[in-house]
Amino acid sequence: MDKTYLLQTAADLFPVRPSAADEYKQQMDKMIHHVNEAFALRPDTEALTGPSNEQMMKDNHQNHARFMYSLFIHYNPEVFVSTVLWVFKSYCHHGFSSLYWAAQLNAWVNAIKMELSDAACREILPYYFWMQVNIPIFTSLSSGE
């Protein structure tokens, strides 16, 4: 499975309605806080992110939210796939473990369920499930295998 597969399956994701995107935006700061807190409570965070990468991790959580919101208001599968690949590659180069992504996306799913309505969750969570399911492909492609 390669980038073409990612692009094809990303293209199958349903666009998010403005109301759900707006809800995501409104709750963004709270969700970022939940994700940061989840990592603060983990005993293995440094193993997942590499040494001295706490700020980079927090920056990633903030950038993630802003990026996802920009996708929700104007979905472009190519931007989605290319950006996630770039993020995997860059963060890996900076010492992040490939296991970080599963932990991060789990934290995001939990944060979204905590702060967004059921209706918004139904529209937004498929994007997160798609990312979770494809972590192995992203990891493989970004490492140049």
Add this chain to the structure above:
Amino acid sequence: MDVNIDRQLRVKNYLEALLKSDKQGAQEVILSLLNQGESVTDIYEHIIKPALYRVGELWESNIITVAQEHIATAITEAIMNQMLAFMITESTGNKTILLGCVENEYHQVGIKMVADLFEVQGWDTHFLGSNTPLNDLIQYAKKINPAVFALSASIYFNLPVLLSMIEKIQNNFPDALILVGGQAFRHGGENLLGSREKVLILHDLYEVNQFLTQST
């Protein structure tokens, strides 16, 4: 020597100087090009821009640190200011432009290049730099009443912020033209803008020059 090969060599030399924090070496690369008659636009597009993109790639690959990336940018901006000092023309006072990055956008070299081209052409140029809060930008603009705004977004997820800025600027300055550009538009960002009146995307400095020519 083929012009492209020559340029690649200059980019390499410029980049090497930046990575060694060798300001004088970097200056010498640019000065030699100016002495050969290269235009500011060509130097910005074909030497400085690719060199800084490469700096970004080196950070992404963790080959250089954030500090090295910042000093490369700082040296470049200092050299750009020195170049301008030799080329700046007196403001005609007829046309005013306000330029800056969108909120939360810190990549300002590109929009500074645009500002420099306007300044060289005699525009009254107000360059606010990176991450100017929108309300502060509006308040400042009310004092200078620019005919044109130019906004830059380098990162895709800053496009929604850009849209908000455009809306607020147009509410306050309905007759102004808004120029937009930046790397955020590389992958479909133009579709996000839709067909807004009085908003023009400029993709590179050659299009900026074309706009300047048509504005005279």
